[in-house]
Amino acid sequence: MTTQTTPNSLANLFETYSLNDTITLNNRFLMAPLTRCMADADLVPTDDMVVYYARRAEAGLIITEATIIRPDAQGYPNTPGIFTQAQIAGWRKVTDAVHAKGGKIFVQLWHTGRVAHPHFFGGGDVLAASAQKIEGSVPRMRELTYVTPKPATLEDIQGLVRDYAKAAENAIEAGFDGVEIHGANGYLIDTFLHHDSNRRTDEYGGTPANMSRFVLEVVDAVVARIGKDRTGLRISPGAYFNMAADSRDREVFDYFLPELEARDIAFVHIGIFDDSMEFDYLGGRASSYVRAHYGKTLVGVGSYSAETACEAIAANKFDLIAIGRPFIANPDYVARVRDGVELVPYSDEMLASLV
Numbered sequence: 001m002t003t004q005t006t007p008n009s010l011a012n013l014f015e016t017y018s019l020n021d022t023i024t025l026n027n028r029f030l031m032a033p034l035t036r037c038m039a040d041a042d043l044v045p046t047d048d049m050v051v052y053y054a055r056r057a058e059a060g061l062i063i064t065e066a067t068i069i070r071p072d073a074q075g076y077p078n079t080p081g082i083f084t085q086a087q088i089a090g091w092r093k094v095t096d097a098v099h100a101k102g103g104k105i106f107v108q109l110w111h112t113g114r115v116a117h118p119h120f121f122g123g124g125d126v127l128a129a130s131a132q133k134i135e136g137s138v139p140r141m142r143e144l145t146y147v148t149p150k151p152a153t154l155e156d157i158q159g160l161v162r163d164y165a166k167a168a169e170n171a172i173e174a175g176f177d178g179v180e181i182h183g184a185n186g187y188l189i190d191t192f193l194h195h196d197s198n199r200r201t202d203e204y205g206g207t208p209a210n211m212s213r214f215v216l217e218v219v220d221a222v223v224a225r226i227g228k229d230r231t232g233l234r235i236s237p238g239a240y241f242n243m244a245a246d247s248r249d250r251e252v253f254d255y256f257l258p259e260l261e262a263r264d265i266a267f268v269h270i271g272i273f274d275d276s277m278e279f280d281y282l283g284g285r286a287s288s289y290v291r292a293h294y295g296k297t298l299v300g301v302g303s304y305s306a307e308t309a310c311e312a313i314a315a316n317k318f319d320l321i322a323i324g325r326p327f328i329a330n331p332d333y334v335a336r337v338r339d340g341v342e343l344v345p346y347s348d349e350m351l352a353s354l355v
């Protein structure tokens with residue numbers, strides 16, 4: 001790091017940061033992607049969502065709530081989509097409102113994989129790397145228990161890669177500054193990257209190169225469509241959500257991260273709820289592991305305060321910090337931190353309404 005920082009002043013968080021030659025952020029805060037289940041029945045962003053995002057435009061970069069790329073990607077009620085003209089038009093209102101306030105916004109592109117439920121898309125297959133189901137049921141709709149997924153065929157995989165690229169193209173049409181591909185938290189892409197969920201014996205399974213093939217194809221297709229400067233990726237090298245740990249996953253990410261680095265995308269973002277969690281097979285925290293294997297812009301996240309984030313950035317543990325739950329509780333999170341105003345504590349009841 002070349003920047004001079006004073007750990008206790010929080011000054012480093014308010015420096016601008018160049019993601020690349022085309023995108024410079026006003027500060028180092030990202031609003032983390034936060035599913036709110038508030039889109040309308042056609043999965044179109046509502047006017048309340050326009051207000052919600054615009055109120056948070058002071059973040060250096062907003063990552064939207066995870067947004068499905070096609071109908072069979074859905075695993076939770078009322079999550080927005082980006083595959084119909086009405087959805088694109090709804091998002092256009094959000095991006096215009098954020099830009100009017102000087103902010104920047106990427107959409108998180110999502111396919112839930114084995115966490116999808118046919119209830120949401122009129123029946124049909126749930127696609128994942130392999131036929132390994134997860135226990136449990138859909139949050140807020142507990143009667144919907146998860147089903148055994150169908151291993152994606154080679155034809156399914158080609159279709160999925162095409163649909164991620166199309167969703168990225170739709171995102172640009174909707175006015176987004178870029179996309180974050182959701183490759184974390186046990187959803188579709190992540191099912192290829194972990195042995196718990198990937199038991200394939202074809203060219204998409206069995207070896208680190210094969211297990212990394214799908215995510216790299218998605219990244220390459222999105223980059224080809226909208227450019228590397230506008231492409232970010234979220235990953236969970238440590239299994240913690242909808243995924244069981246397997247120490248062999250380490251070799252997969254050891255292979256994958258240098259391959260990803262060569263793509264020179266806008267950033268890599270860790271998918272985790274608490275970054276103090278240590279993974280024995282990663283030799284510690286997920287963020288430290290990725291930092292050691294990936295030399296470009298890294299976004300840390302997971303139960304950080306502005307103070308602990310400032311220290312972590314000063315210690316070169318990552319470059320940018322994503323803030324989740326505190327941003328739900330404090331629409332004016334960045335201003336409060338800057339002005340030293342006390343934060344409203346987050347509580348789960350806040351998920352019931354969009355403020």
Ligand code: FNR
Pocket residue numbers: 032033034035036064065066108182184185234271272273274301302303304322323324325326351
């Ligand atoms: C999340 N998180 C999340 N992650 C993601 O990649 N896509 C998403 O849509 C969501 N949705 C979501 C909803 C809610 C209600 C919570 C609390 C979390 C995870 C989130 O981005 C972040 O990683 C964690 O919240 C940890 O950061 P904080 O909250 O400790 O700052």
Ligand code: 8K6
Pocket residue numbers: 035037076077139140240241273
């Ligand atoms: C219907 C709401 C959908 C929300 C989507 C994902 C958000 C989940 C929020 C809380 C989940 C907490 C899981 C944390 C696991 C940590 C394990 C150590």
